Amino acid sequence: MRVCPRSACPGSFVATVVVFLVAFPAVQSMAQSPEYESPMAPAAAPYAPPPGYYPPSPPVIAPAPSVPGFRRGFLAMPYLGLNIPVGKSGDDLGPGFRMGAIVGGHVIPELSLNGELSIDFMNPKNVPSGASVTEVIADIVFSPLVHFGSDQIEVFAGPRIGAFGMSGSFSYGGSSTDDSAQGLAYGFNVGAAVPVGNMAIGGLLVYTGRHATKVCSTLSGQSETCNSSPSGDDLKTLSIVGTVMF
Numbered sequence: 001m002r003v004c005p006r007s008a009c010p011g012s013f014v015a016t017v018v019v020f021l022v023a024f025p026a027v028q029s030m031a032q033s034p035e036y037e038s039p040m041a042p043a044a045a046p047y048a049p050p051p052g053y054y055p056p057s058p059p060v061i062a063p064a065p066s067v068p069g070f071r072r073g074f075l076a077m078p079y080l081g082l083n084i085p086v087g088k089s090g091d092d093l094g095p096g097f098r099m100g101a102i103v104g105g106h107v108i109p110e111l112s113l114n115g116e117l118s119i120d121f122m123n124p125k126n127v128p129s130g131a132s133v134t135e136v137i138a139d140i141v142f143s144p145l146v147h148f149g150s151d152q153i154e155v156f157a158g159p160r161i162g163a164f165g166m167s168g169s170f171s172y173g174g175s176s177t178d179d180s181a182q183g184l185a186y187g188f189n190v191g192a193a194v195p196v197g198n199m200a201i202g203g204l205l206v207y208t209g210r211h212a213t214k215v216c217s218t219l220s221g222q223s224e225t226c227n228s229s230p231s232g233d234d235l236k237t238l239s240i241v242g243t244v245m246f
Contacts, residue, residue: 069198070245071109071149077102079204081241083120089233093135096123098206098239102143102189109149116143116160116189118206120237128172135168137235139185139208154200154245157190164210176220181230183213191243199246206239 078101085093098121104114122135141162148155164185170177186209193202211234216226 067109068195068200070154070193070195070200071147072106074246075102075104075106075112075114076246077114077204077243079241079243081204081239083122083237083239085122085236086238087233087236089235090237092124092126094123094125097121098241100139100241102145104143106147110147112145112147112156114143114145116141116162118208118239120239122168131170131172133168133170135166135179137164137166137210139164139210141185141187143189145189151195154193154195154202155191156193158188160185160187160189160206160208162186166210166212178218179216181212181215184211185209186211193243193245199244201244202242204239204241204243206237206241208237208239210235 080099082095083098084090084095098118100116100118102114102116104112106112116139118139118141120137120139122137124133124135127133139160139162141160143158143160145156145158162185164181164183166179166181168179170179187207189204189206191202191204193200212230212232214226214228215230216224218224
């Protein structure tokens with residue numbers, strides 16, 4: 001190759017200047033780009049925790065225990081079933097229909113204070129042919145309950161104390177008699193139910209005794225007569241009912 005002085009090779013000098021002016025801006029832009037890394041610079045290593053370090057576990061918060069609705073606050077127990085007269089006073093009565101409800105509230109999940117209204121439609125038997133006999137008894141009592149709850153079954157029991165009223169009629173051969181009685185009602189409730197969500201479904205066994213303190217009778221065409229010291233056995237019934245507890 002022939003070498004010549006700069007003044008003797010004007011074309012080569014001009015070409016060198018032009019290449020420098022064109023390439024320099026591109027190289028400068030690449031060096032300033034954030035995505036460009038010099039092939040000589042080592043890649044940054046990912047962060048690794050020191051040996052023996054374990055990240056803390058998030059705290060485990062246990063959910064608060066849920067108490068079903070029938071074990072807290074307002075309590076309602078409607079029921080339907082049968083009354084079965086027991087004892088000597090029930091010799092002339094057969095099984096009859098019973099309906100009622102226990103309504104109140106929980107003081108604590110294990111104790112509820114309630115009122116109870118029940119109506120017994122008695123079923124007289126040994127009635128003479130051609131005669132018509134009706135007898136209805138209503139109880140209004142205080143019925144506190146002690147509850148033994150679990151996830152599988154709800155058991156409850158308690159006394160019942162209050163008052164009763166009876167109304168009856170007897171008609172035969174064109175004459176009729178209207179009877180009424182009132183007095184003390186006493187007994188107890190024992191039941192069990194299976195929880196189903198916020199309610200429980202089960203049964204109730206109810207024993208009731210009724211001690212009359214006043215008995216009245218009215219014959220057709222005559223005035224009412226009353227006895228404030230009636231004698232005789234207390235009327236006792238054992239009732240079996242189905243219930244829903246809310």
